[in-house]
Amino acid sequence: MSYQSDEEQVQLLKNLWKDYGQPVVLGVAMTLAAVSGYQYWQKTQQQEIAEASSLYQNLLDTISNGSSLEQQAQFSTPLTEEQKATVSHVVSSLQKDHGSSQYAAFATLFLAQQQVQDNQLSAARASLEWVLAQKPAVEIQTMASVRLARVLISESSGNGQQALDILTRLNAGKSYEATVESAKGDAYLALGDRKQAETAYRKAVDAAQDNGLNRPLLQLKLDDLAAMAPQEG
DSSP, X not given: OOOOOHHHHHHHHHHHHHHHOHHHHHHHHHHHHHHHHHHHHHHHHHHHHHHHHHHHHHHHHHHTTTSOHHHHHHHSOOOOHHHHHHHHHHHHHHHHHSTTSHHHHHHHHHHHHHHHHTTOHHHHHHHHHHHHHTOOOHHHHHHHHXXXXXXXXXXXXXXXXXXXXXXXXXXXXXXXXXXXXXXXXXXXXHTTOHHHHHHHHHHHHHHHHHTTOOOHHHHHHHHHHXXXXXXXX
């Protein structure tokens, strides 16, 4: 049944009151209230998603000419001061008004990457911790955790154990095993444990190969560890 106007709903209630009495009318009124409440919630959710999407698209248009934020972070020239101000403003707006959305998470991940490039490690750490505090999907959680671990190690080798603890708590699955094990190797190396670092790097190489990926940097890390090993005789 479709109710086209508030007047029609009022008339319906009057007719029901006349024909069936108060119990039925109260039941219908509660049903209508529930339906209206759900429709309002659904409309609000759609508006919030649209607003978050629009902010995110503005960010893309401003700094990346339509490419993804990951591509922009990897391949573009450094951001201008004006672009940085735009990033900061948009991320702040997304965090404040749409903090639970993936748009906010991805924008904050991009901000953290820019902060690392500018050697603002404490700021990058705070950005990544914000992402994790939102309890995002496993893919975003894994990405943020790995990056946070690497930021911690970059801040100080003394943070190696903290970084390792973050990575050990992850349950990312096979798809991310190479990335996680590679970061674990970095953490072990920061702790001075070359044997465990080598084991982690080898796991990373094997996982990458199992997924059909070529990670030459991992092999380079293994070669560097071999070169650092004490020579016999």
